[in-house]
Amino acid sequence: MKLGDKGNMMQTISDSLRIKLDSWKTGENIRHTEYGEYYILNKTISEVDLRSSHFNPYVIELYFETKERGLCIYHIVIPPINVVSKIQTIIFFPYGTTLRILNKRNLSEILSEDKSLFSNFLDLRLILGESLSLRRDNILCEFKALLERGIQDLETKIKLEMDYPITFGDIEETKNLELREQALRKFGYENYIKEGFKRGKIRGIKYDDDVDVSPFPNAIDHYTIYNHNAHRLPHQDIQISRSSYCDKHEKLIYFWDSDIAFLQVKDPSSGKIYFLKVPREVWTVKEAKAWTFGLNKEGYHPDLET
């Protein structure tokens, strides 16, 4: 059984666990997506005291619950760390079915080679996106710290592999760029931008000056904001004051804290709106469109577009 298989993942829940899970159904844990609502009921790292026992695993538990699928629990298990054990990262379902062994390696061998521990965890390295030289006496603490920093990326990775809905927050919080891109594509550029409007994440919008927005009243506020400011301070950040969104014309959309701007373009043949990512250094729609073909704005002047 592969991780991506969609078998019967329903978990039999005891009354006590049900009470506990229901108590976690807070606004903080709920996710609203185009697929419906679901909860991430818990996202914890539980640690056993390895000093007292060499055989207790280090466990991350992630609980997902949807109306359609019921409860799923993921355990990411790091078996005991000692010089005779193998390091293995196993993701399994509650039934105990081993889905994937990510890597095995003898700890003493790793340490003796003085390599980064995490470079030997194939998937964890991808997820965590960083490596660390661990000191033997502090290995658990540092391991835990890394996992805590990468917990959102782990969650995103599992969601992607299991085809769970991706949320805006997942995209915002995922640090690994490859994972973030996968999540963004699954969520959809347009959804991401619309959600960004709702949440006040949009730093600014740029229309080319010759765009006539008069047929689209919803866009006038943005257009007005842009034009009032842009002619005086063309490179100043523009805060959007309302959460409306217009998908009728081509524009550049800038997010806070992002190196990427979105170019919203309209296919002249089909009228379909689509989004391209461009560097935030570009400042006009025309410049952005030119950039997508590797040209500067003076060099891009299509006589015919279809």
Added chain:
Amino acid sequence: MINKQYRHGDILLIKIDKLPKDIRFKTKKGKVILKGEVIGHAHRLKGNAKILEKAERIINPSPTGSLPVRNTPMKSQVIGYAVVKEPTELTHEEHNTITLPVGTYEIRRQREYDADYIRFVED
């Protein structure tokens, strides 16, 4: 004189006076400029025209110049050249047909930005 440009979805054809001299070419088999890997839609020439591919690395891809991007490895976006010997239709399943006048064209492919790499666009 400004060179004529024809945008056809994710490719851009720029009319040029003559082929660059610093590139060795080979003639591509068939008339398909670019075919989508997923859906299979293709930008295709229909007429007396041939498509040239670079036989070696293009050092200076275009006389029109490229826009440098911070921290971004620049891939050549010139994917080939078209030599049109009589007015030729450029077709695609999703885009209106363009009739290309006689001439030589540089073919560029659209790209998208990401923080670490450049990805070509596919329609």
